[in-house]
Every structure is written in C-alpha cells, then in structure tokens.
Amino acid sequence: MIVDLPVLYSFRRCPYAMRARMGLAYSGLSYEHREISLKDRPQGLYDISSKGTVPVLQLGNGIVIDESIDIIKWALDQNDPEDWYQYQKEDQDRLVEMNDNEFKKRLDKYKYHVRFPDNALEDYRNDIAKNLELYDERLLSSRYMVGEKIQLADIALMPFIRQCAHVDLFWFNENFENLSKWLTSFKESKLFISIMTKHKIWDQASEGILINWDGINQ
Ligand SMILES: N[C@@H](CCC(=O)N[C@@H](CS)C(=O)NCC(=O)O)C(=O)O
Missing domain, CATH: 1.20.1050.10 (Glutathione S-transferase Yfyf (Class Pi); Chain A, domain 2)
Structure with a gap:
C-alpha cells in the first residue's frame, strides 16, 4: 500500500468503476490504483469485500466503500469545488x-x-x-x-x-x-479522458499505480 493513500480496485471498462474514478478525479484526490481482471479477481479484493465487485475503495483508516455511488459521495464530501451534490x-x-x-x-x-x-x-x-x-x-x-x-x-x-x-x-x-x-x-x-488511461493489471506482489490529479480542474 502506498502510505496512507486510499486504494481503488478498478476495471477500466466497468461503468460503475468509471463513475467512481470520475468522482475521485473531480475531487482531486490521489489514490493507489489497482487494475484487476474480472475473470481472475485477486484474493485481496475478496478479503476486503466479499461481493468481489468493482469498484472498491479502501481508505487509509481501513474503512471499505464497495458501492460506486458511495465512493463518489465520499469523494465529494472531501472536496466538491463546483457543488456537484449540494442541490436537488x-x-x-x-x-x-x-x-x-x-x-x-x-x-x-x-x-x-x-x-x-x-x-x-x-x-x-x-x-x-x-x-x-x-x-x-x-x-x-x-x-x-x-x-x-x-x-x-x-x-x-x-x-x-x-x-x-x-x-x-x-x-x-x-x-x-x-x-x-x-x-x-x-x-x-x-475529466472522462483522464480516467480512461490504460493501466496494466495489478501484480499482487507489488504496489499499484499512484494516481495524482494535480491540475485536472484547472
Ligand atoms: N452496485 C455496484 C455494482 C458494481 C458491479 O456490478 N460491477 C461489476 C463490473 S462492471 C462487477 O464487479 N461484476 C462482477 C460480479 O458481479 O461478480 C456498484 O455500484 O459499485
């Protein structure tokens, strides 16, 4: 785990994972990205969420969020610069x-x-x-x-x-x-183009990829 950063288990083409990644990107939150293959899901994913679905976000304090909409809402709670979820x-x-x-x-x-x-x-x-x-x-x-x-x-x-x-x-x-x-x-x-970057499948023996959104909202 990259020290204290949230870890996102994700799959590039999953629509639920896409919206979670957009939420995180918009909020400008850095995280460790772990790209998985749905056909060969890593044990580490099941260890934190028995559903085995993606996306799953594990926070630095161990809390696990395994519903995409909750990941977006969590991200917006940290930072919602353009009021995406303040009204209606x-x-x-x-x-x-x-x-x-x-x-x-x-x-x-x-x-x-x-x-x-x-x-x-x-x-x-x-x-x-x-x-x-x-x-x-x-x-x-x-x-x-x-x-x-x-x-x-x-x-x-x-x-x-x-x-x-x-x-x-x-x-x-x-x-x-x-x-x-x-x-x-x-x-x-x-925003969308930035979250569709291709990443190689996460190797369980190593860290994932550091995602850093500096500049995305400029
Ligand atoms: N309600 C979940 C649904 C997530 C979901 O179904 N993801 C699909 C990939 S697009 C998945 O992991 N499917 C594998 C499975 O259902 O076992 C969410 O919003 O995060």
Missing part, C-alpha cells in the same frame, strides 16, 4: 436509482439481447428508448440532467448511457439529439 439531491438520487435499476436491466437486455432470446432486439430497444426519451426531454429544457451545471447525477449516468449509445450509435444519435450532444461533451471532456 432528491432529484439526483432518483435519477441514479432509476439508472442503477430499471435502466441497467433494460441496458443488459438490449446490449446482450442474444442471451435473452424471449424477445426480439427491437422490443428491448423500444423499452430502453422510453428511458432515453425522458433524458432527452430533460436536456431540451436544461443543459445538464438537473439544471445548467454538471451535477453528480450526470457523472453517475454517463457511463451507462455511453454503453447504451454504443450498441447502435447511428440509431442513438438519430433519435436522441440532446442526449447525444450531452454524451459527446462528456466523452470529449478532460
């Missing part, structure tokens, strides 16, 4: 709840439709389109999901909407113009 908390929490449940279930069926042969791809696409329409409507009247400024909810939803868009980008861009613009602005942001 109920609305934000409701959006996250809907994303993590209804939207995620529909996304899995749409993305992995071959594994769910009970219905046709079109049916799964029509289901998720209902959620996408609601987002698109929100973005007609405001620049971000809950107003004119980026909030925690935007960050929490973005990796999932990105995954959904990439199933059929042409269809997504054609049908959800506002959402498509919103997504592009995040995909091109310094």
Whole structure:
C-alpha cells in the first residue's frame, strides 16, 4: 500500500468503476490504483469485500466503500469545488436509482439481447428508448440532467448511457439529439479522458499505480 493513500480496485471498462474514478478525479484526490481482471479477481479484493465487485475503495483508516455511488459521495464530501451534490439531491438520487435499476436491466437486455432470446432486439430497444426519451426531454429544457451545471447525477449516468449509445450509435444519435450532444461533451471532456488511461493489471506482489490529479480542474 502506498502510505496512507486510499486504494481503488478498478476495471477500466466497468461503468460503475468509471463513475467512481470520475468522482475521485473531480475531487482531486490521489489514490493507489489497482487494475484487476474480472475473470481472475485477486484474493485481496475478496478479503476486503466479499461481493468481489468493482469498484472498491479502501481508505487509509481501513474503512471499505464497495458501492460506486458511495465512493463518489465520499469523494465529494472531501472536496466538491463546483457543488456537484449540494442541490436537488432528491432529484439526483432518483435519477441514479432509476439508472442503477430499471435502466441497467433494460441496458443488459438490449446490449446482450442474444442471451435473452424471449424477445426480439427491437422490443428491448423500444423499452430502453422510453428511458432515453425522458433524458432527452430533460436536456431540451436544461443543459445538464438537473439544471445548467454538471451535477453528480450526470457523472453517475454517463457511463451507462455511453454503453447504451454504443450498441447502435447511428440509431442513438438519430433519435436522441440532446442526449447525444450531452454524451459527446462528456466523452470529449478532460475529466472522462483522464480516467480512461490504460493501466496494466495489478501484480499482487507489488504496489499499484499512484494516481495524482494535480491540475485536472484547472
Ligand atoms: N452496485 C455496484 C455494482 C458494481 C458491479 O456490478 N460491477 C461489476 C463490473 S462492471 C462487477 O464487479 N461484476 C462482477 C460480479 O458481479 O461478480 C456498484 O455500484 O459499485
């Protein structure tokens, strides 16, 4: 362990881990990054969280946070320079709840439709389109999901909407113009690009990689 720094167990392409990394990056918190392979998870991960899911953040005092949204909220408690989670908390929490449940279930069926042969791809696409329409409507009247400024909810939803868009980008861009613009602005942001750096899989015999965000918010 790099002395006293929080340790993040992460997987680059996991949407939950992406949003946790964005939260940590925005807050400018340094940490030790341990990239794992989901197919071959290290014992060290199970030792601190029996669920074995990523992301998991272990603080210097031993406290373990193993839900991505709690990692973001912890990071924002340390430093929230642009007030990402100071207002409209109920609305934000409701959006996250809907994303993590209804939207995620529909996304899995749409993305992995071959594994769910009970219905046709079109049916799964029509289901998720209902959620996408609601987002698109929100973005007609405001620049971000809950107003004119980026909030925690935007960050929490973005990796999932990105995954959904990439199933059929042409269809997504054609049908959800506002959402498509919103997504592009995040995909091109310094924040998102910075957290998508590739890291080699953590070797359990050594330390992870020191992540230091000096300058990210400038
Ligand atoms: N509710 C958790 C979900 C995390 C999660 O499901 N992560 C996936 C990777 S994207 C995972 O670890 N899957 C492995 C498994 O479910 O065993 C969170 O928000 O952190």
